[in-house]
Amino acid sequence: MKNQVNVGLLGFGTVGCGVYRILEKNQEELIQRTGYGIKIQKILVRDRDKKRDLQVDTELLTESVEDVTTNPEIDVVIEVMGGVEEAREYILSALNHHKHVVTANKDLLALYSGELLTTAANHDCDLYYEASVAGGIPIIRSLVGGLASDRITKMMGIVNGTTNYILTRMTKEGADYQEVLKDAQALGFAEADPSGDVEGLDAARKMVILSTLGFSMKFNLKDVQVQGISNISSEDIDYAGRLGYTIKLIGIAQKDEGRVEISVQPSLLPSDHPLSSVNNEFNAIYIYGESIGETMFYGPGAGQLPTATAVVSDLISVVQNMRMGVNGQSVVLPHNKTELKNDEDVYSKYFLRLYLKDEAGAFSKVSALFGNYHISIEKLIQQPLKEKGAAEIVMVTHQTNRAAFNQVLSELKGFDIVYDVISSYRIEGE
Numbered sequence: 001m002k003n004q005v006n007v008g009l010l011g012f013g014t015v016g017c018g019v020y021r022i023l024e025k026n027q028e029e030l031i032q033r034t035g036y037g038i039k040i041q042k043i044l045v046r047d048r049d050k051k052r053d054l055q056v057d058t059e060l061l062t063e064s065v066e067d068v069t070t071n072p073e074i075d076v077v078i079e080v081m082g083g084v085e086e087a088r089e090y091i092l093s094a095l096n097h098h099k100h101v102v103t104a105n106k107d108l109l110a111l112y113s114g115e116l117l118t119t120a121a122n123h124d125c126d127l128y129y130e131a132s133v134a135g136g137i138p139i140i141r142s143l144v145g146g147l148a149s150d151r152i153t154k155m156m157g158i159v160n161g162t163t164n165y166i167l168t169r170m171t172k173e174g175a176d177y178q179e180v181l182k183d184a185q186a187l188g189f190a191e192a193d194p195s196g197d198v199e200g201l202d203a204a205r206k207m208v209i210l211s212t213l214g215f216s217m218k219f220n221l222k223d224v225q226v227q228g229i230s231n232i233s234s235e236d237i238d239y240a241g242r243l244g245y246t247i248k249l250i251g252i253a254q255k256d257e258g259r260v261e262i263s264v265q266p267s268l269l270p271s272d273h274p275l276s277s278v279n280n281e282f283n284a285i286y287i288y289g290e291s292i293g294e295t296m297f298y299g300p301g302a303g304q305l306p307t308a309t310a311v312v313s314d315l316i317s318v319v320q321n322m323r324m325g326v327n328g329q330s331v332v333l334p335h336n337k338t339e340l341k342n343d344e345d346v347y348s349k350y351f352l353r354l355y356l357k358d359e360a361g362a363f364s365k366v367s368a369l370f371g372n373y374h375i376s377i378e379k380l381i382q383q384p385l386k387e388k389g390a391a392e393i394v395m396v397t398h399q400t401n402r403a404a405f406n407q408v409l410s411e412l413k414g415f416d417i418v419y420d421v422i423s424s425y426r427i428e429g430e
């Protein structure tokens, strides 16, 4: 092996520029840790003439993917361009040309990890993807390395920086949803299409990746119950606060007796729960294992340098493997049969807010409906809504199963004494 490793970058946006910066700044440490110099040879972009914050030698930039994925001088390809089909095609091309690959692309991995990992293995190539989940937190390494000896039973946490940033500012400052979303985009936290963030899909993709690794089962996006944050109002946040809760977008993957539930939903957590204090773009994930019990991972979940740190750390692993003539840890394919839980088997408490007609006996009818499904009410706020001649009801239920709660919700929506069902959220962490 020569004493320099040549790298090709696919993408030079938020993360790509971060990778460039860290490679420039930490070259000395990289040589110490790997024994090799690491040089960026080519960078694929859509538009070479675009004005960029980070100025580089224009000879490095190319609009032709072959300059990277089939370039015989390049040893490792780093994919930080995003998207699915082109990214898949380019990574497969790189692997087929015997190049190791590092990627931050959770959209791609949630769909095609099996194909990509198999192709990598067939070509004796590494495929690392630490940055695809929770930005700078080394969560993938922890699952496939530090916790590999344990049986994982549950993973729960905040895995999207953009939505956590938005909810934090809405909660703490009463900030406007659209305004803070713009800030999250300007700060480089949001995806190119931020609807993936705010509708919960980005977090769902990350939960698919974590669940596949943690439970060694194959999952698809359709296996995840997903709800985003775009309908959360300042009133929901205020009521949650009055009842002692904070609203966060929470991903849960839980296995009981071989069957799994995966969800991403805005959830109410007790305000003294550690996840309630995870603010801004930070992420945090609890991992529970049969032997280890509870562990928690916390750190920046999005942003240029935290994400690039994970990417460059993967690159270091690749170079260390190249030096030793071995392949890396990340080629782990699922081997357990996938079984999902039914709604009847998923239990939690719920928060519900609705407008009720201000007429005698209306609340008793609602209570009776809950009673029909054996759901009891733990906390209640009732107040008149003058402009509608209605009462606003906010309640917290005791534990119930998802099927029963969904049935009550659907019957409430057709009830003549109910003006509107405003919002409902799961309650976790109690």
Ligand SMILES: NC(=O)C1=CN([C@@H]2O[C@H](COP(=O)(O)OP(=O)(O)OC[C@H]3O[C@@H](n4cnc5c(N)ncnc54)[C@H](OP(=O)(O)O)[C@@H]3O)[C@@H](O)[C@H]2O)C=CC1
Residues within 6 Å of the ligand: 010, 011, 012, 013, 014, 015, 016, 044, 045, 046, 047, 048, 050, 079, 080, 081, 082, 083, 086, 104, 105, 106, 107, 131, 132, 135, 188, 189, 190, 191, 192, 301, 302, 303, 304, 307
């Ligand atoms: N931003 C973050 O905090 C995090 C991002 N990620 C993931 O990292 C990846 C990159 O994200 P980010 O850096 O934010 O994205 P950006 O949108 O900032 O950058 C994308 C880059 O890829 C280039 N590009 C995109 N599509 C093509 C294409 N078809 N052909 C050639 N070049 C292309 C763009 O070129 P041009 O500059 O010419 O437009 C741009 O340089 C994504 O998969 C994202 O999900 C993961 C963790 C955190």
Ligand SMILES: N[C@@H](CC=O)C(=O)O
Residues within 6 Å of the ligand: 132, 133, 134, 135, 159, 160, 161, 162, 163, 189, 190, 191, 197, 202, 301, 302, 303
């Ligand atoms: N858009 C993502 C970026 C990192 O994965 C997020 O906000 O978490």
